[in-house]
Amino acid sequence: MSERVLMCGNEALAEAAIIAGCDAYFGYPITPQNEVPAYMARRMPEEGRVFVQSESELAAISMVFGASATGKRAMTSSSSPGISLMQEGISYLAGAELPAVVVNVMRGGPGLGNIAPSQADYFQATRGGGHGDYRTIVFGPSSVQELVDCVILAFDLADQYLMPVMVLADGILGQMMEPVVLESKTSRDLPAKDWALTGAKDRDQNIVRSLWLKEGALEAHNNKLQARYEKIQRDEVLCERYETDDAEIVVVAYGVAARIVRGAVAKARAEGIKVGWIRPVTLWPFPSKEINKAADEFRIFLTVEMSNGQMLDDVKLAVAGKAPVAFYGRPGGGVPTVDEILDKIRQLTLEVKTPI
Amino acid sequence: MKTVFERTPTLKDCVTHYCPGCGHGIAHRLVAEVIDELGIRDRTIGIAPVGCAVLAYDYLDVDMVEVAHGRPPAVATGMKRTNPEKIIFSYQGDGDLASIGAAEILHAGHRGEQITVVFINNAVYGMTGGQMAPTTMIDQVTATTPKGRQGADQGYPLQVCELLATLPGTIYIERCSMHDPAHIRKSKKALRHAFELQVDGAQGMSLVEMLSPCPVYWRMPPAKAMEHIEKEMIKVFPLGRLKG
Numbered sequence: 001m002s003e004r005v006l007m008c009g010n011e012a013l014a015e016a017a018i019i020a021g022c023d024a025y026f027g028y029p030i031t032p033q034n035e036v037p038a039y040m041a042r043r044m045p046e047e048g049r050v051f052v053q054s055e056s057e058l059a060a061i062s063m064v065f066g067a068s069a070t071g072k073r074a075m076t077s078s079s080s081p082g083i084s085l086m087q088e089g090i091s092y093l094a095g096a097e098l099p100a101v102v103v104n105v106m107r108g109g110p111g112l113g114n115i116a117p118s119q120a121d122y123f124q125a126t127r128g129g130g131h132g133d134y135r136t137i138v139f140g141p142s143s144v145q146e147l148v149d150c151v152i153l154a155f156d157l158a159d160q161y162l163m164p165v166m167v168l169a170d171g172i173l174g175q176m177m178e179p180v181v182l183e184s185k186t187s188r189d190l191p192a193k194d195w196a197l198t199g200a201k202d203r204d205q206n207i208v209r210s211l212w213l214k215e216g217a218l219e220a221h222n223n224k225l226q227a228r229y230e231k232i233q234r235d236e237v238l239c240e241r242y243e244t245d246d247a248e249i250v251v252v253a254y255g256v257a258a259r260i261v262r263g264a265v266a267k268a269r270a271e272g273i274k275v276g277w278i279r280p281v282t283l284w285p286f287p288s289k290e291i292n293k294a295a296d297e298f299r300i301f302l303t304v305e306m307s308n309g310q311m312l313d314d315v316k317l318a319v320a321g322k323a324p325v326a327f328y329g330r331p332g333g334g335v336p337t338v339d340e341i342l343d344k345i346r347q348l349t350l351e352v353k354t355p356i
Numbered sequence: 357m358k359t360v361f362e363r364t365p366t367l368k369d370c371v372t373h374y375c376p377g378c379g380h381g382i383a384h385r386l387v388a389e390v391i392d393e394l395g396i397r398d399r400t401i402g403i404a405p406v407g408c409a410v411l412a413y414d415y416l417d418v419d420m421v422e423v424a425h426g427r428p429p430a431v432a433t434g435m436k437r438t439n440p441e442k443i444i445f446s447y448q449g450d451g452d453l454a455s456i457g458a459a460e461i462l463h464a465g466h467r468g469e470q471i472t473v474v475f476i477n478n479a480v481y482g483m484t485g486g487q488m489a490p491t492t493m494i495d496q497v498t499a500t501t502p503k504g505r506q507g508a509d510q511g512y513p514l515q516v517c518e519l520l521a522t523l524p525g526t527i528y529i530e531r532c533s534m535h536d537p538a539h540i541r542k543s544k545k546a547l548r549h550a551f552e553l554q555v556d557g558a559q560g561m562s563l564v565e566m567l568s569p570c571p572v573y574w575r576m577p578p579a580k581a582m583e584h585i586e587k588e589m590i591k592v593f594p595l596g597r598l599k600g
Contacts (some may be wrong), residue, residue: 024438050437054430055463062427062460066434069421070401070442074434092424197419197435199442201398207413208421 002183009144010035010174013077013103013167015182016151018043022101023072024050026063028082031115032171033105036077057082061089061102068098069208071196073155077103079171080121081112083129090164091130094225095210097195099158101151102136103167105174108333116333117171119255122310125166126284133222135229137165137236138283140254144178146281149185156188157236161228168283170306172256172335232285239287241294243269244276248352249345250294251277252315253304257336261304264341273349283311288318295322299352304341305329324351364389366397366417373411375482377578379534379568380408383476384415386544387447390551391418400443401435403428405452408482412447426457429464432471443554445472451481454490454514461520465561468525472550473563475516477593478570486573490514493592498573513592517565521598527560528553528600531593533567535585539595546597553600562600567593 007015014036017025025044027037037053044051050067054060060076067074078086083104093100106121108114125138137157139150147169154165197206212218243265244250253261258279268275278294280287295301301323303312308331316325328344330336363369367388374380391397397418404412406425413420423431428446436444453461453475464471480498481487487500491513495504521529528550532543543566550562567589569581576584 024434026434052433052437052467054433055459055466058427059430059433059460059463062424062430063434063437065423065427066403066421066431067438068434069431070435070439072438074438088424089427096421197401197421198439199397199399199401200417200419205413205417206419209413211410211422 002181004179004181006177006179007144008035008175008177009147009169010105011039012144012148012180012182013151013169014039014043016148017075017101017155018047019182019184020152020155021073022049022075022155024067024074026052026054026060026074026076028054028057028060028078030079030082032107032174033077033079033103035174036103057085058088061086064100065089065093065098068093068100069096069197071193071198073099075101075103077105079105079107080109080118083121083124087130090136091132091134092210093164094128094134094136095132096208097162098208099162100164101154101158101167102164103151103169106168106170114333115171117256117306117335118333119170119257119306120310120331121168122283122305122307125168126286126314134225135284136163137161137232137285139167140280140283141167141169141173142255142258142279144173144176145180147173148180148182150281152184153186156186156190159190160188161232163228168255170256236282237285237287237290238281239290240279240281242277242279244278244294244297247274247276248299249273249275249302249348250298251275251302251304251341251345252280252291252311253277254280254283254311257304257306260336260338261341263338264345267338267342268345273345275345286314286318288314291315291318292320292322295319299323300348301325302344302348303327304336306335307331364392366391368415368417370415372415374408375572377569377571377581378408379478379566379570380476382534382540383474383566383568384412386540386547387445387474388416389544390548393548394551394555396443396551396555399441400445403431403444403446405446405448407449407452409447409449409476410483426452426455427460428452429457429460429469429471429473433464433467433469436469436471440470443472443551445474445551447474448476449482450477450479450489450491454516465520465523465526468560470554470557470559471561472554473561474547475563475565476568477565478568479513479589480570480573482570482573493588497575515593517563517598520563525560526563526599527558528562529598531565531567531595531598533585533590533595535567535569535582
């Protein structure tokens with residue numbers, strides 16, 4: 001069980017879902033995540049579980065909705081344009097308080113964009129994405145191992161908080177092969193699914209709904225959801241700090257961008273630059289408190305993303321004016337290089353030397 | 357005193373929100389009676405559409421879900437595939453099934469999902485205020501066809517049963533009507549068969565279309581609406597078993 005195997009991210013995340021007890025996978029082909037449905041098409045029937053290739057992403061997320069409404073663990077995966085189509089169903093899942101796991105192996109946009117890796121769906125994922133006042137828990141793993149761990153945890157969090165949970169990977173993470181240990185590290189005490197539609201045998205009818213027409217009912221429903229989101233913000237933030245002890249500059253990055261930052265920080269350290277980095281693992285709930293606290297210690301923040309700056313907004317909100325927040329990013333499938341980030345860090349050292 | 361008739365238990369004892377003369381009340385009762393007669397209430401899950409029947413779960417006493425517009429066949433797929441022992445039915449109007457959900461019904465039928473579809477065709481969008489549906493009749497005046505539907509511009513009435521009957525994955529397709537007691541009895545017989553097929557584990561999708569009156573948005577009194585089905589709608593939507 002705990003042996004290390006070499007797997008690409010897409011196949012590893014699929015196997016992780018199986019380990020997590022995913023009863024059904026529904027998906028529609030889109031690059032760069034096609035290994036996920038292909039893997040599931042083979043493995044799910046082997047496990048006596050359900051695989052269906054849907055006619056569209058709209059249908060895939062609706063199939064997830066159906067399976068989830070009966071109390072089963074269900075997942076879909078897609079890439080950016082397909083995730084846009086799924087926003088309808090994600091909003092309905094949020095409204096109907098149904099658990100689900102949605103994996104977005106992000107590619108460049110907007111529109112059809114390209115099939116290169118990207119982090120440009122951060123806004124869509126962390127702001128809800130669909131219509132209405134809702135949130136999804138969002139993970140931004142940076143290795144195949146972490147991708148596996150996040151997918152397994154995502155199923156538990158979805159069941160615990162009765163909401164869709166998203167895992168944001170990207171084309172690099174989905175395609176690259178790394179050694180990974182496939183095992184569940186989570187053992188949460190999860191609530192019984194007494195709301196599930198199973199046929200009203202020896203009990204009253206169960207109804208799963210997101211329509212609340214009676215005056216005040218939808219407001220009350222929203223307030224209930226918000227209270228849950230506040231608890232998640234208190235209890236579920238995941239974030240890591242590296243080399244921040246004596247740092248003056250701190251780089252904030254997630255996912256694959258954080259791996260490149262690690263290389264740039266190592267080189268900068270070799271040059272004697274006092275730089276560290278913070279890596280959010282949950283993008284919502286965002287580690288705002290941790291970053292706000294860090295703003296008391298460090299002079300300058302640098303956010304690095306494979307986009308034109310989306311998490312940047314959250315970093316600025318968290319820093320709350322305590323320190324300048326610089327940005328370096330590459331949109332449209334561009335991937336920042338170690339040297340580009342290193343150059344940016346070197347530039348910032350000049351600002352550190354200048355009194356702010 | 358001898359009881360000669362009772363409300364079937366799966367139909368809740370309450371007042372519906374439906375307009376006077378609407379066909380949904382009849383259709384709900386037929387579905388409820390079939391569920392009770394087959395004794396499947398405790399393993400049946402129903403899917404309410406977006407449209408006039410969105411609150412069907414307030415009237416049908418079975419486990420039910422309300423889903424996004426047009427997606428019931430996809431939701432039903434997710435339910436049935438993970439719960440093959442359960443009886444899954446979707447209850448959909450013409451806007452839900454034939455317009456926004458055209459892809460979902462087509463592909464659920466195409467995959468041969470073992471579900472039962474109750475399709476209410478009243479040739480108009482009721483809940484949103486009487487707009488043109490795919491099944492709206494030629495020359496029918498609606499909020500969005502103020503001069504009457506013109507085929508060359510707005511398309512012709514869509515014949516769902518004929519379309520779905522061509523798919524290998526559908527096993528039973530029948531169009532019925534609710535315009536008089538004899539046809540209501542036929543509708544019930546068809547519904548019963550559609551549910552029985554699923555109970556028996558038959559491999560494929562069954563669908564019963566029921567022509568249904570909408571006096572308010574047809575702008576005619578209820579009795580006249582029934583007459584309209586008999587004299588006009590049936591010409592465009594011929595009744596009978598198209599498959600199975």
